[in-house]
Amino acid sequence: MPDSLEQETVSAQEAPEFAAAQFVRWFREVAPYVHAFRGKTFVVAFGGELVQANVLNTLVQDLSLLSALGIKLVLVHGSRPQVNEQLRLKGFSQQFDRGRSPMDADALECAKEAAGEIRLDIEAAFSQGLPNTPMSHAQIRVISGNFVTARPTGIIDGVDYKHTGQVRKIDVEALRSSIDRGSIVLLSPLGFSPTGEAFNLAMEELATSVATALRAEKLIFLTESPGVISEDGSVDTELARLDADALLASGSVDSDTAFYLQFASRAVKRGVTRAHLIPFSMDGVVLLEIFTHDGVGTMVVEDTLDDLRPATIDDVGAILQLIEPLEQDGTLVPRGRAVIERDVENFTVLEHDGVIYGCATLHDFPKDQMAEMGCLIVHPEWQGTGEGEILLRHMESRARGHGAKRLFVLTTRTSHWFIKRGFVQGGVADLPKEKQAHYNRSRNSLIFIKRL
Template sequence: MEIEKPYSHEAQDNSKSQFVRWFREVAPYVHAFRGKTFIIAFNGELIQDGILNTLVQDLSLLSALGIRLVLIYGSGPQINEQLRLKGLPQNFNGCLLKPTDSASLECAKEAAGEIRLDIEASFSQGLPNTPMSHSQIRVISGNFITASPVGIVNGIDFQHTGKVRKVDTESIRSAIEKGSSVVLLSPLGFSPTGDAFHLSMEELAANTAIALRAEKLIFLSSSSGLINKNGSIDAEIARAKAELLIKNNDIDNETKKFLENAALAVKKGVARAHILPYSMDGSVLLEIFTHDGVGNMIVEDNLDDLRAATIDDVGAIVSLIEPLESDGTLIPRPKSLIERDLENFTVLEHDGIIYGCAALYIFEEEKMAELACLIVHPEWQSSGEGELLLRHVESKAKKLGLDYLFALTTRTSHWFLKRGFIKGNIKDLPKEKQNNYNRSRNSLIFIKKFSFIKTIGV
């Protein structure tokens, strides 16, 4: 008979150290997002699939961390159920815009009221030894949305289907800034004449995020998200690429609708928009508090300005590098060396002018990469171009399956520290780089790991 071994002190110590390391690494995200507004939007399928209570537990944690929340829900399956009970045709399937007759509008009102009560009940939980223990979150809902009718489109009268006319941002901000309160918006809006209209949840979420200048718009989807050519989740999608995917029309209706409104929100000033699988436990927390995330993130990056270097760019790259070589910031690189390594370079171009560059050198054996020659012309600095180059290089390294990015610098240590790098030493470098390290320059070494999830065994 095999006797189960007790949990060792060594395992306990390892578990504790992993937790401490994880908690410390999460801290920058907590600081960054405190006081920021997040829009969390989901369709009625999430509720139908029994995910609501788990989601609310995660959202209550975000609220406790000082993140201001606006929740927006859809109600398609619930409307269909009300229609079924009344013996009426069920036509609220998918995400396509559909007419809403008087009977369907009444069902939409009933479904919205039922869901609102379910959400309020979920936020009212407070059982000991659960994530909701000591939670006291107030759910505030009301007539925050002014709507107008869609009208007649291509000869079809959409009747009581509406579109967002105005978001009462002042009242919403007043509600979410009062501590532990979240605002809940139903897919209904009201006209100045007192008429009610059924709204698209996705369009409502995008318009609300834009009006509130939200930090994040998060859509929770029944699908796994958009997959790249390597078969993994496409973690970061530039808005231009998102619009191309929409135009090609080779994605499912739900994802297409989310992507359309995510791209619109980012175009109109929302910092980030995300599409996450709600079937993954804790997907909202993983997306917000880990570097890699678990879903699709849509960003505004203008990829027209960002491209791989060509032989015609060598002269411009040399011109960017020369002033920094002269003052000792960078080691001298002859033109021949840049030509040899050209495939490692990315450039920023605007109106035919190269105003920034960066190079990525791969060390496959150690699953590491070096960020080198990150330069932005002085006239273009302080506008986020360096950040853009860094994100591009990081994304490229991650897609290659690498775990670490490192940089050597003598003048810009604070810039790297602010962007998640930590100070390292020569022994942390790949063997080839250790052998070539120029000790006379005494460059500082900064290292960034792409995913701390792997390091804590989650």
């Protein structure tokens, strides 16, 4: 049996222990995200299509978990299909699609009914507390109210939009007061003018306005679309805002995705840290997007989150976590915290969304115009997608910037990886004199050198 299959085979006797280890490992890995997002504000927006698809209860369970973890939540729901159904039942021919359309008084009444029905369904879902369910012991207050002041869209190109409105003002102080007390705020796609008139609002515009006003950490759109699809058919999990705008301008994105992508880009441009498009058809999609490294949908940021940067003293603990497993299995020479702290300025770390998952160190030998790269590590969960090569290219660039003509590494187990990337095997005599004096012959490390 091939080694790769043998490693993945788990006997019936080992299964409980394997499952327990997997659970412990997962729980530890999500801890950095829990720390990073506690106390932050998320605006979660979804259309009436999600309610139609009967996934509201599972979404509410996952949102309750986020609330229990200290994340502040504002929910914005849509009701377009429900409004259309109300219009059909009452014999009206008008139907609404995405985008802004005129709404007369009859359609507004249908919008009120639909919004009220969905709001009650959401409040009922959050009130569940059945034993042996994710809602057990959950005591969540859901608050709705007149947090949104609206204005009429008015007449555009000769068309009177009547009761279709736009956001004029968000009562930020009242919203913050509610979510700071631990309540979840629920907003329907309706706003009210100072004269007491009601106006129908686009859910997407309302969610974007609220996230912007609150300077939210995340704006999350749950959509029917899987996200932005790359040329190879996979989901593009991260887009810089300028790249998102370029895609929209090119017209290469399908209309459903493009509709939400424009609001995601707008929110990020106005100060929201991250905006996400995720498919509501995937079970647990909110948790997967927030608590896994790459997520499952498309995230728009002002700039990409993967960040190579010099390490600081605050990174020592994270670097040790990366290094210690390799020290224990003999891949790396044990260093200890004191050595890492002393040499921390030589380290570069690879960070994503506040989580350090890769590192490498560079030591210069200027007299010999050489540099040594060491501790090139990428966390196992994130290997295989090019992060190691990103670190290597960066360290090569650093070495060249320091005047080095050659870069060398010492390794006992990863020789093929370096050979594939242009390194050639050398000997102890090829090392700088200073390094030769400290070469550990008992480890018998292989020496690989690359011309820069």
